[in-house]
Amino acid sequence: MNYLVTGGAGFIGANFVKYLLKNRQDIKLIVLDDLTYAGNLGTIKEELKNPKIAFVKGNICDPQVVETVFEKYNVDFVLNFAAESHVDRSIENPQLFLQTNILGTQNLLETAKKYWTKGKDENGYPVYREGVKYLQVSTDEVYGSLGDTGYFTEKTPLDPRSPYSASKTGADLIVTAYSETYKLPVNITRCSNNYGPYHFPEKLIPLIIKNILEGKKLPVYGDGSNVRDWLYVEDHCKAIDTVLHKGSPGEIYNIGGHNEKKNIEIVKLTLSTIRRLMEENPAYRKALKVSGNSIDWICEDLITYVKDRLGHDKRYAIDPKKITTELGWYPETKFEDGIVKTIRWYLENQDWVAEVTSGDYQHYYQQMYGNR
Numbered sequence: 001m002n003y004l005v006t007g008g009a010g011f012i013g014a015n016f017v018k019y020l021l022k023n024r025q026d027i028k029l030i031v032l033d034d035l036t037y038a039g040n041l042g043t044i045k046e047e048l049k050n051p052k053i054a055f056v057k058g059n060i061c062d063p064q065v066v067e068t069v070f071e072k073y074n075v076d077f078v079l080n081f082a083a084e085s086h087v088d089r090s091i092e093n094p095q096l097f098l099q100t101n102i103l104g105t106q107n108l109l110e111t112a113k114k115y116w117t118k119g120k121d122e123n124g125y126p127v128y129r130e131g132v133k134y135l136q137v138s139t140d141e142v143y144g145s146l147g148d149t150g151y152f153t154e155k156t157p158l159d160p161r162s163p164y165s166a167s168k169t170g171a172d173l174i175v176t177a178y179s180e181t182y183k184l185p186v187n188i189t190r191c192s193n194n195y196g197p198y199h200f201p202e203k204l205i206p207l208i209i210k211n212i213l214e215g216k217k218l219p220v221y222g223d224g225s226n227v228r229d230w231l232y233v234e235d236h237c238k239a240i241d242t243v244l245h246k247g248s249p250g251e252i253y254n255i256g257g258h259n260e261k262k263n264i265e266i267v268k269l270t271l272s273t274i275r276r277l278m279e280e281n282p283a284y285r286k287a288l289k290v291s292g293n294s295i296d297w298i299c300e301d302l303i304t305y306v307k308d309r310l311g312h313d314k315r316y317a318i319d320p321k322k323i324t325t326e327l328g329w330y331p332e333t334k335f336e337d338g339i340v341k342t343i344r345w346y347l348e349n350q351d352w353v354a355e356v357t358s359g360d361y362q363h364y365y366q367q368m369y370g371n372r
């Protein structure tokens with residue numbers, strides 16, 4: 001089968017490319033990515049040596065680019081990971097989010113409809129080539145924000161509150177519209193916060209790791225009590241693969257692992273884990289960007305509470321009952337193991353961090369966090 005993976009040079013897309021090549025035989029993979037600041041070919045450089053992969057640099061909003069991909073490769077599945085994904089950036093530049101996330105999605109759907117249609121039924125609905133599917137990688141943020149209790153189910157009303165989540169909601173609605181109006185076979189997956197290798201260091205966990213290694217302050221928005229529901233990225237990849245192959249067309253599946261943590265807990269755990277790993281194995285101190293042998297300064301004094309994010313959603317928490325009971329998916333990585341695996345990966349892959357932050361990153365950091 002031929003998989004079109006958009007955004008395959010980003011965090012989750014790249015992990016999905018690695019997952020597919022490891023776990024599925026007889027596939028052809030076409031990665032379409034515009035290589036924005038968040039996309040890095042170095043992340044999939046080993047995979048790109050595999051003859052099963054083709055890489056196309058291009059924008060999902062460009063009809064010509066997407067048509068050329070469909071023309072050249074007999075695409076069976078579209079997995080749309082490509083997006084502007086960072087809430088803070090969406091507050092600064094909402095329009096780009098609407099373009100990429102909504103119009104890009106619509107362009108992919110339209111092209112898929114065109115190339116997959118093989119006729120019409122008696123009511124005028126398109127009839128599609130057997131076995132094709134479009135899967136939209138969405139987010140729990142479309143449901144808005146929770147109070148101290150309760151969970152997001154697939155029936156929770158949509159209530160996005162940031163430009164990012166509004167754009168992802170718009171994308172979900174256009175996917176649903178193609179399902180209802182044209183009977184295009186689609187699924188939408190809505191996942192909670194991912195963590196793991198290759199996470200760009202603008203997001204909480206990799207940013208905190210990077211700052212610790214540079215001896216910088218650790219910016220915690222507001223009072224640090226906002227809650228996120230964390231899932232190891234490989235578990236997310238497995239869930240997407242499961243939905244693609246077993247999900248009923250037209251259905252939405254929430255993905256999460258009941259792993260809620262306050263932001264401040266995450267920051268403190270990251271601090272104590274880095275320090276412990278460096279105490280147990282002094283070789284890890286090579287990752288430090290500050291001189292001297294002592295690591296006593298790796299402590300909670302580094303934490304600094306900064307101005308809160310505008311419209312900061314208080315709490316996310318996914319109810320994954322549907323995907324678990326209907327499709328048999330469950331998360332395999334316990335948070336205690338996943339976070340250590342992730343931190344070790346960053347300690348051992350400082351070249352990757354240097355590579356992805358060599359461009360615009362310093363400017364972005366200065367603008368967001370000043371001289372902290």
Ligand code: NAD
Nearest residue numbers: 007009010011012034035036038039059060082083085194
């Ligand atoms: P990311 O920012 O790390 O990667 C996005 C990728 O998309 C990059 O490779 C980028 O170059 C590419 N891209 C951006 N605009 C493009 C365009 N116009 N055309 C082609 N390629 C383009 O994002 P991520 O964290 O890997 O998220 C992937 C998807 O998963 C997104 O749709 C996001 O909304 C969703 N999601 C993310 C999380 C999370 O915790 N990271 C959780 C739930 C859902």
Ligand code: DAU
Nearest residue numbers: 085086087139140141192193202203204219220221226263
């Ligand atoms: O819930 C799924 C979403 O998770 C995805 O749809 C998004 O693409 C992904 O970026 C993520 O969004 P968040 O806004 O939750 O992730 P982020 O890592 O930016 O922030 C996590 C929490 O940490 C959030 O409450 C804000 C806080 N934070 C973040 C940063 C970058 C800080 O306190 N300090 C920081 O410096």
